[in-house]
Amino acid sequence: AELRYAHVGAEGDIQTIYAAAAAEGIKTATNGEVTVTVYPASQLGGVAEMVDGVRMGSISMGHHDFASLARLVPEVAVFNAPFIYRDGAHALAATDPATSPALQAVNDKLVAQGIRIIGRIYRGDRHISSNFPVRTPADLAGKPFRAVPLELWVSMVKGFGAIPTPVEVAELPTALMTGVVVGQENPLTMIASNNLNEVQSHLSMTGHMRAVLAVFINEEIWQGLTEAQRSSITKVLDDEAKKSLQMATESEVKLVADLKGRGMTVLTEADGLDVAAFREKVSAQIKQDFPAFEAPLAQIAAVK
Amino acid sequence: MGFLVVIAFLSLFVLGFPVVYAILLPSILYVLIEGLPLGLLSQRITYALDSFPLVAVPLFIFVGNLMNLSGITDRIFHFAYTLVGRVPGGLAQVNVFGSLVFSGMSGAALADIGGLGRIEIDAMKKRGFDPAFAGAVTAASATLGPIFPPSIPLIVYGSVTSVSIVQLLIAGIMPALLCTAMLMLTVLVVATRHRHPRAERWPSPMEIVKALLPALPAIIAPALMVGGMTAGTFTPTEAAAITAVYVIFISGVLYRELTFAHLWNSALLTARSCSAILIIVASAALFGWILAVEQIPQTFAASLLALSNDPLTLLFIANLIFFIAGMFLDSTTATLLLVPIIAPPLVLAGVDPVQLGIVTIFNLMMGLLTPPMGLSLFLVSDIAKVSIRRLLRALLPFYVPLLATLAVLTFAKDFTLWLPRLIAQ
Amino acid sequence: MRLLERVLTVICVCLMAGIVIVPTTQVILRNVFTLPFIGAEELTRFLLICLVFVSYPLVVQNGENIVMGEIKAALPKRLRGIINVSISITAVAISLFLAWVTVTSISKNLLNATPTLSIPFWIFLGATFFGFAGAAVVHLVHLRKPPQADTNIAV
Ligand code: NA
Ligand code: NA
Numbered sequence: 001a002e003l004r005y006a007h008v009g010a011e012g013d014i015q016t017i018y019a020a021a022a023a024e025g026i027k028t029a030t031n032g033e034v035t036v037t038v039y040p041a042s043q044l045g046g047v048a049e050m051v052d053g054v055r056m057g058s059i060s061m062g063h064h065d066f067a068s069l070a071r072l073v074p075e076v077a078v079f080n081a082p083f084i085y086r087d088g089a090h091a092l093a094a095t096d097p098a099t100s101p102a103l104q105a106v107n108d109k110l111v112a113q114g115i116r117i118i119g120r121i122y123r124g125d126r127h128i129s130s131n132f133p134v135r136t137p138a139d140l141a142g143k144p145f146r147a148v149p150l151e152l153w154v155s156m157v158k159g160f161g162a163i164p165t166p167v168e169v170a171e172l173p174t175a176l177m178t179g180v181v182v183g184q185e186n187p188l189t190m191i192a193s194n195n196l197n198e199v200q201s202h203l204s205m206t207g208h209m210r211a212v213l214a215v216f217i218n219e220e221i222w223q224g225l226t227e228a229q230r231s232s233i234t235k236v237l238d239d240e241a242k243k244s245l246q247m248a249t250e251s252e253v254k255l256v257a258d259l260k261g262r263g264m265t266v267l268t269e270a271d272g273l274d275v276a277a278f279r280e281k282v283s284a285q286i287k288q289d290f291p292a293f294e295a296p297l298a299q300i301a302a303v304k
Numbered sequence: 305m306g307f308l309v310v311i312a313f314l315s316l317f318v319l320g321f322p323v324v325y326a327i328l329l330p331s332i333l334y335v336l337i338e339g340l341p342l343g344l345l346s347q348r349i350t351y352a353l354d355s356f357p358l359v360a361v362p363l364f365i366f367v368g369n370l371m372n373l374s375g376i377t378d379r380i381f382h383f384a385y386t387l388v389g390r391v392p393g394g395l396a397q398v399n400v401f402g403s404l405v406f407s408g409m410s411g412a413a414l415a416d417i418g419g420l421g422r423i424e425i426d427a428m429k430k431r432g433f434d435p436a437f438a439g440a441v442t443a444a445s446a447t448l449g450p451i452f453p454p455s456i457p458l459i460v461y462g463s464v465t466s467v468s469i470v471q472l473l474i475a476g477i478m479p480a481l482l483c484t485a486m487l488m489l490t491v492l493v494v495a496t497r498h499r500h501p502r503a504e505r506w507p508s509p510m511e512i513v514k515a516l517l518p519a520l521p522a523i524i525a526p527a528l529m530v531g532g533m534t535a536g537t538f539t540p541t542e543a544a545a546i547t548a549v550y551v552i553f554i555s556g557v558l559y560r561e562l563t564f565a566h567l568w569n570s571a572l573l574t575a576r577s578c579s580a581i582l583i584i585v586a587s588a589a590l591f592g593w594i595l596a597v598e599q600i601p602q603t604f605a606a607s608l609l610a611l612s613n614d615p616l617t618l619l620f621i622a623n624l625i626f627f628i629a630g631m632f633l634d635s636t637t638a639t640l641l642l643v644p645i646i647a648p649p650l651v652l653a654g655v656d657p658v659q660l661g662i663v664t665i666f667n668l669m670m671g672l673l674t675p676p677m678g679l680s681l682f683l684v685s686d687i688a689k690v691s692i693r694r695l696l697r698a699l700l701p702f703y704v705p706l707l708a709t710l711a712v713l714t715f716a717k718d719f720t721l722w723l724p725r726l727i728a729q
Numbered sequence: 730m731r732l733l734e735r736v737l738t739v740i741c742v743c744l745m746a747g748i749v750i751v752p753t754t755q756v757i758l759r760n761v762f763t764l765p766f767i768g769a770e771e772l773t774r775f776l777l778i779c780l781v782f783v784s785y786p787l788v789v790q791n792g793e794n795i796v797m798g799e800i801k802a803a804l805p806k807r808l809r810g811i812i813n814v815s816i817s818i819t820a821v822a823i824s825l826f827l828a829w830v831t832v833t834s835i836s837k838n839l840l841n842a843t844p845t846l847s848i849p850f851w852i853f854l855g856a857t858f859f860g861f862a863g864a865a866v867v868h869l870v871h872l873r874k875p876p877q878a879d880t881n882i883a884v
Contacts, residue, residue, distance in 0.1 A: 318800055322795065329819055354778060571745040572745075
């Protein structure tokens with residue numbers, strides 16, 4: 001079988017490295033029976049188009065934030081929820097399609113819509129960048145802060161104390177430069193590769209979200225593979241997921257040093273950053289806005 | 305199979321099929337033969353327009369139509385003509401210079417043509433210029449918009465390659481100024497040789513003031529918009545909408561010339577122009593998807609890049625690749641498909657990534673002027689009501705300054721990099 | 730036909746008005762009331778989709794499709810006639826086919842909606858369907874004498 005694997009990650013991003021390695025690994029593991037061609041950098045369309053393409057089968061597989069599948073099954077967004085994982089290993093365990101009950105419950109509903117989650121990528125923790133020091137939610141009070149235009153992000157930015165303000169990705173650097181918004185949040189790999197250090201002076205290491213991305217495939221194409229091929233693919237993706245966690249952990253240290261070198265002031269708990277205050281405020285806001293998350297959150301917390 | 309699609313499109317285009325159908329017919333056949341899900345067709349065509357920066361296109365076309373129908377254009381160009389009518393090709397010079405000013409607001413070539421272009425072409429036609437020449441100047445000067453900040457194509461380039469977007473935007477300033485100067489020089493030469501219409505004498509200071517006052521509220525619009533953007537009040541795309549509201553305001557309240565019929569007709573004309581051009585963008589996205597899946601641009605680029613290791617030769621090859629790609633793909637698709645293939649080996653060979661970015665975008669903007677997929681050319685021909693062939697012939701002299709600019713950008717890297725280095729210090 | 734064109738015109742003008750009003754309102758909401766509307770960008774994008782497709786039959790009606798007709802115009806009369814007929818047939822066939830494909834897509838995407846505002850997806854695919862179905866009808870009406878077949882200018 002020949003699979004088309006599309007994603008929106010840019011050159012050098014952990015997700016791009018993951019996809020390339022997974023394609024290579026799948027070819028080897030299946031003795032060339034399954035070949036995967038990767039189309040990075042939105043070559044086959046943006047996020048919404050990619051998800052629809054996978055459902056329809058014009059694209060065989062892809063990956064993105066779990067929340068990008070929330071259009072099909074709203075509860076999927078729970079895996080993106082802020083401050084829910086104890087650490088990276090917990091995040092990987094809780095999103096393991098083979099063992100996590102929370103994920104399996106969601107997957108059953110997704111399969112009915114023609115799409116199945118078969119793996120995950122650890123892309124690193126999301127942190128806040130801004131053009132003034134941010135230590136507590138009070139520092140952001142009443143200020144416009146960029147929110148990904150999805151309910152979950154809007155709720156989280158409210159929890160930060162800021163005013164959730166949508167900005168299109170294509171206009172984000174300009175908007176940060178001119179002050180349409182005073183800050184944004186993303187994994188360090190994105191902040192560094194987009195050179196946001198040039199338009200942002202401070203980095204607050206909140207690590208509010210662990211960016212785990214879902215790797216998903218068209219259900220019909222998945223069922224068209226043999227049992228052996230499927231288990232080889234799952235194995236490759238699981239190994240690559242572990243590598244991505246390792247890569248993210250190692251690169252975080254490097255990226256912090258790199259961004260410091262580029263002139264950013266990095267704030268950690270040692271510098272007075274009150275992560276606990278962020279956790280408390282954000283979790284309260286999410287609990288209030290998403291009552292349906294209660295059950296899956298309990299399942300996620302129960303994962304060892 | 306992919307190559308057949310390209311050849312079929314070329315043949316149908318040349319035979320005089322409407323561009324939309326020349327693109328769609330081979331693309332649909334490809335999808336049928338390859339057994340891809342048919343839903344891909346409607347999905348791709350619809351999603352292609354799901355782009356916020358594209359919104360600037362109808363907005364600026366609307367501004368252009370409003371200004372024409374409400375008489376603001378006449379005031380601006382009466383002033384411009386009074387000021388420079390004596391200069392050979394005076395209004396054509398205004399056309400070029402206007403694009404430089406406007407490029408501070410618009411991040412896209414099509415927005416420049418739709419907005420300012422319509423105004424300039426009509427004004428030039430009124431003063432006796434050949435519509436084809438007016439169109440050619442407009443199309444050539446629209447290349448400035450995406451080079452000068454703000455620029456959507458440069459931001460796309462920056463996010464694909466991890467090159468600093470701020471550096472890219474600053475690096476575009478000198479090339480844009482150089483290109484403006486070269487285009488104005490060309491206008492001077494062409495206008496002198498062809499004895500284009502010019503005023504009989506120079507204006508008196510009183511005449512200038514008298515012409516300036518009524519045009520002032522419209523002339524300061526770009527300054528207001530750039531001011532609003534730098535202050536963070538709005539983003540470039542939002543600025544397009546604010547411009548439309550501002551023009552409605554000044555023509556309705558200050559000039560009291562705007563009627564409901566003007567507003568209605570402007571909106572309707574805009575809808576049609578915008579649809580005629582963006583339906584091509586939509587079908588081109590399907591065509592681009594097929595080329596991407598077949599990996600044609602990438603294979604083509606990789607085989608050419610293997611020819612050399614010398615940075616200058618590589619840069620020259622990259623020029624060639626982007627120029628050809630620009631003939632078949634819109635600039636965003638070309639950037640997404642080709643830049644990840646071309647940038648790494650060139651940067652490895654020692655080409656400066658910022659310089660490469662400017663060279664790439666300038667090339668792709670020139671591709672917009674070159675058939676078969678010349679979107680700038682199409683839009684101008686739609687506005688000026690001249691045939692594509694006549695337009696192309698009038699455009700020919702303007703390839704000289706454009707290619708000369710490109711040569712400077714390619715071979716004199718310090719010219720591009722001087723300003724960003726200065727600011728980095 | 731006249732009435733239909735009139736109705737279509739009204740819709741196009743309203744869509745155009747929306748594309749101006751939504752971003753403007755967003756600027757005011759953000760700067761004056763510091764209360765940005767989260768779905769404004771999405772709404773504007775989707776108004777653009779509707780504008781382009783809903784206006785397309787009017788483009789065809791007015792013979793405004795973009796063409797490079799010069800080479801054809803230089804051909805002998807008979808050959809030109811053959812090409813004109815093929816263009817008309819192709820135009821009708823493609824428009825009808827895409828309209829049909831879009832309807833099929835709509836039935837498979839009934840539950841699909843936009844990520845932020847949850848605007849049902851069938852509205853946009855509906856616009857695409859309308860654009861091509863409308864174009865097919867106009868192309869059919871023009872079959873005997875298309876307004877742009879004989880012009881050798883671009884529009
Ligand atoms: Na610009
Ligand atoms: Na111009």
